[in-house]
Every structure is written in C-alpha cells, then in structure tokens.
Amino acid sequence: MATHRVHPETAVLTRGFDPRLSVGAARPPVYRTSTYVFSSPEAAERAFAVALGKVQPDELETGDLIYARLSHPNAEIVEDQLVPLEPGAQAAAVFNSGMAAISTVLLALLHPGDAIVYTIPLYGGTYHLIQRVIIPLGIEARPVEAGDTRGLKRAIEETENLRLVFIETPANPTLVMTDIGAAAAALRSHSEPPLLAVDNTLLGPTFQHPLAHGADLVLYSATKFLGGFSDLLAGVVMAADAELVVRMRRLRALLGNILQADECWILDSRLSTVSLRMNRQSKNAQRIATRLADHPAIKRVYYPSLFADPEQCRIRDAQTDFPGSLMTLEFKGGKPAAFDFLRRLTIARNAVSLGGVESLACHPATTTHSELSAEELAQAGINEAMVRVSVGTEHWRDLLEDFLNALKP
Numbered sequence: 384m385a386t387h388r389v390h391p392e393t394a395v396l397t398r399g400f401d402p403r404l405s406v407g408a409a410r411p412p413v414y415r416t417s418t419y420v421f422s423s424p425e426a427a428e429r430a431f432a433v434a435l436g437k438v439q440p441d442e443l444e445t446g447d448l449i450y451a452r453l454s455h456p457n458a459e460i461v462e463d464q465l466v467p468l469e470p471g472a473q474a475a476a477v478f479n480s481g482m483a484a485i486s487t488v489l490l491a492l493l494h495p496g497d498a499i500v501y502t503i504p505l506y507g508g509t510y511h512l513i514q515r516v517i518i519p520l521g522i523e524a525r526p527v528e529a530g531d532t533r534g535l536k537r538a539i540e541e542t543e544n545l546r547l548v549f550i551e552t553p554a555n556p557t558l559v560m561t562d563i564g565a566a567a568a569a570l571r572s573h574s575e576p577p578l579l580a581v582d583n584t585l586l587g588p589t590f591q592h593p594l595a596h597g598a599d600l601v602l603y604s605a606t607k608f609l610g611g612f613s614d615l616l617a618g619v620v621m622a623a624d625a626e627l628v629v630r631m632r633r634l635r636a637l638l639g640n641i642l643q644a645d646e647c648w649i650l651d652s653r654l655s656t657v658s659l660r661m662n663r664q665s666k667n668a669q670r671i672a673t674r675l676a677d678h679p680a681i682k683r684v685y686y687p688s689l690f691a692d693p694e695q696c697r698i699r700d701a702q703t704d705f706p707g708s709l710m711t712l713e714f715k716g717g718k719p720a721a722f723d724f725l726r727r728l729t730i731a732r733n734a735v736s737l738g739g740v741e742s743l744a745c746h747p748a749t750t751t752h753s754e755l756s757a758e759e760l761a762q763a764g765i766n767e768a769m770v771r772v773s774v775g776t777e778h779w780r781d782l783l784e785d786f787l788n789a790l791k792p
C-alpha cells in the first residue's frame with residue numbers, strides 16, 4: 384500500500400484494501416455476510432461500546448465489525464478509496480442511493496425550529512424531500528434562485544436558526560452555477576456557523592471540488608458518474624471533518640440505508656476510471672454543444688462553455704475545471720420539436736438519469752421535473768422546449784450525426 388502522498392488516480396488503486404487481509408487476493412473479494420463472529424464476549428462488548436460512541440477507540444484500534452447494517456468490509460474499502468477523489472475530504476460514507484445520502488444528511492443535521500437555505504432548481508427528489516418531509520417536521524426552508532450570489536448571501540445572513548445551506552451546482556437541468564465560496568464566506572456571519580452541503584453529482588469528483596471552496600459536506604448520486612454504467616444505485620457523503628461522516632454513519636445504521644456489499648464492490652471497480660470517463664464525456668459534449676449552438680432548429684444550448692452571463696462565467700472559471708457532459712437543448716419548435724428529437728434518436732436513448740458511458744436524453748418538464756407546478760417550473764427556468772442530454776463515451780462524430788439527423792425537419 385502506498386504510504387506517501389500520491390495522486391488520486393494512484394491512491395484509488397492502492398489505498399483502502401490490504402490483500403493480506405483477504406488471502407492475498409489482488410482485488411477486493413465480496414464479503415457477503417450479514418453478521419460477524421467475535422473473538423470473545425469482551426471483544427463484542429468493546430465493539431458495541433466503540434460503535435455507540437460510549438468509549439473512544441485507541442489510536443490504532445480499527446473497531447471490530449458487528450453487523451452489516453452498521454458497516455462491512457466492502458463499504459470500508461470503497462469509502463477509503465473514494466476519499467482521495469475528493470480534495471480536502473477526510474472520510475466518506477456510502478448509501479444505497481443518492482436520495483438515501485441526501486435524506487440522511489438532512490435528517491441528521493436539521494431539527495424542529497431549525498432552518499435550511501437551498502438553491503432552486505434542485506433535483507426533483509431533493510426538492511420533494513424538503514417539501515414533504517423536512518418542512519412538515521417544523522423546519523423552515525428558504526429557497527434562493529441558483530446563481531443569485533447576492534440573494535444567497537442575504538438569505539444566509541438573514542435566516543435565523545440556520546443550520547444548513549444546501550447547494551446543487553450546476554443545477555439540473557439548467558446548468559446554472561452557484562458560487563460555493565461566496566456561500567461559505569456568508570456562513571461566517573453567524574456566531575455558530577451553519578454547515579454548507581453541495582450536491583456535486585453533475586461535475587464531481589473530477590471537475591469541481593466543493594470542499595476546496597469551503598463546503599463542509601459533498602454529496603453524490605453515485606448512480607451517475609461514479610458508478611458510470613447505469614447499472615447500480617448508490618450515494619456518497621464526504622466531509623473535511625471525519626466526525627461529521629461518523630454522525631452520518633450512525634444515522635445510516637438506524638435508517639438501514641448502507642450500500643450493500645455487491646454494490647460496493649461494483650462501485651469500487653468503477654472508481655479508477657471515473658476521471659478517464661468524465662474527461663472523454665466532457666470533450667465529446669463540448670464538441671457537440673459548440674456545433675449544435677448554431678443549428679437553425681435550436682433556440683439555445685445550455686452548456687457551461689457557452690455561458691454568456693458575466694456572473695455565470697465568473698463562477699464557472701472560479702470553481703470548475705471542465706464543462707462536463709450535461710447539456711440542455713432548447714428547441715425553437717417547443718415541446719413537439721423536443722419530442723420529435725427524442726423519438727428520432729438512434730444512438731442516444733430516451734431515458735432519465737445521467738453520467739453513464741451511454742448517452743441519454745430526456746424531456747425534464749414531463750419527466751424528471753414533472754412534479755413541479757407551472758409556477759415552480761418557470762421559477763426554475765425550465766420550459767417545455769427543453770431536452771436534457773447526458774453525453775456518453777461513444778465517438779462524438781457518431782453522436783453528432785445522430786443529433787443532426789434527429790433535428791432534420
């Protein structure tokens with residue numbers, strides 16, 4: 384195992400797994416067991432005392448495994464391997480979906496009487512979690528439009544009992560970016576600073592590093608780029624303060640939403656290629672977005688390298704390295720043109736989700752964001768002429784041809 388500091392691409396293949404603990408296996412085996420045998424009743428007593436936080440573990444004590452709902456070897460391995468991918472992270476916790484990760488963070492940090500500030504648009508599931516679960520618990524929830532730096536600062540400074548700021552940037556599906564560093568700075572106006580959580584699903588972990596800009600927690604739907612093949616559901620929480628991750632793991636044990644061993648193993652096998660895949664997907668998308676931007680059937684392509692608004696360009700340049708593989712096409716012909724485009728695609732598939740090696744396209748207003756009212760859609764900047772495209776690793780010329788064919792009148 385490499386002990387000196389190495390780059391993330393190396394660390395992801397060398398840390399977190401010790402072959403000596405697994406009969407010399409070069410790759411981690413899957414530990415399919417729900418429970419663990421203790422070496423003695425005293426060891427069992429100690430393991431529970433450590434797990435429940437009744438005693439502090441000794442410096443080199445790893446803590447015996449107890450029961451797979453609390454943790455298990457495949458979770459520990461993939462959690463260790465995720466850490467170097469997120470600059471500034473000290474620890475990671477894996478969940479059985481992105482929503483499981485997000486709901487655990489909100490439930491762990493917010494209590495009746497507290498307040499949360501969040502950006503809109505948010506992924507529909509997160510938005511509805513806030514409306515249907517968090518607000519009914521007696522928690523005040525204050526939305527701020529994505530990209531409105533001044534509005535965000537004001538909301539953070541003015542909201543009493545603020546415990547959490549939740550930012551999704553870029554926003555899905557408008558790609559509007561929110562300034563993470565400005566939010567982090569505004570938190571300091573509170574005598575007891577609230578925490579800042581960033582859903583980094585769309586550009587992380589390769590192109591955007593929220594902890595480096597002052598965020599406390601980074602969240603992922605690992606179903607997307609981290610998993611990368613549209614064949615598993617997973618979620619991840621990472622933090623600069625390992626104690627915060629311990630809190631999430633404690634609630635995870637009660638909610639029972641840890642990622643299971645097989646899924647951990649699959650996710651683990653995908654991590655070493657996440658930056659390769661994302662770089663290729665981003666290059667593909669950039670080439671395609673540039674060419675589609677001038678197409679006569681297209682009103683506008685929403686894509687970071689095509690931003691025109693100076694504030695959006697500033698945020699993009701300050702906190703992202705590459706534009707990524709998500710773009711939204713707005714059709715001059717409205718919803719009928721958007722549907723015709725989706726119907727005619729032959730390489731890209733008409734499906735929700737994103738971040739896989741295969742290109743996917745969907746109509747947000749009637750699918751991923753269909754639970755939003757007309758007013759909420761308008762506020763979020765989403766309209767019926769939009770199609771969101773997640774560009775995969777196919778050859779970009781084939782994809783471009785597919786899109787141009789689908790655009791033919």
Ligand SMILES: Cc1ncc(COP(=O)(O)O)c(C=O)c1O
Pocket residue numbers: 480481482483506508509551555582584585603604605606607616617618736
């Ligand atoms: C930005 C974002 N966050 C969270 C989620 C939820 O993740 P999951 O579907 O893995 O629960 C999604 C899913 O599409 C997403 O796009």
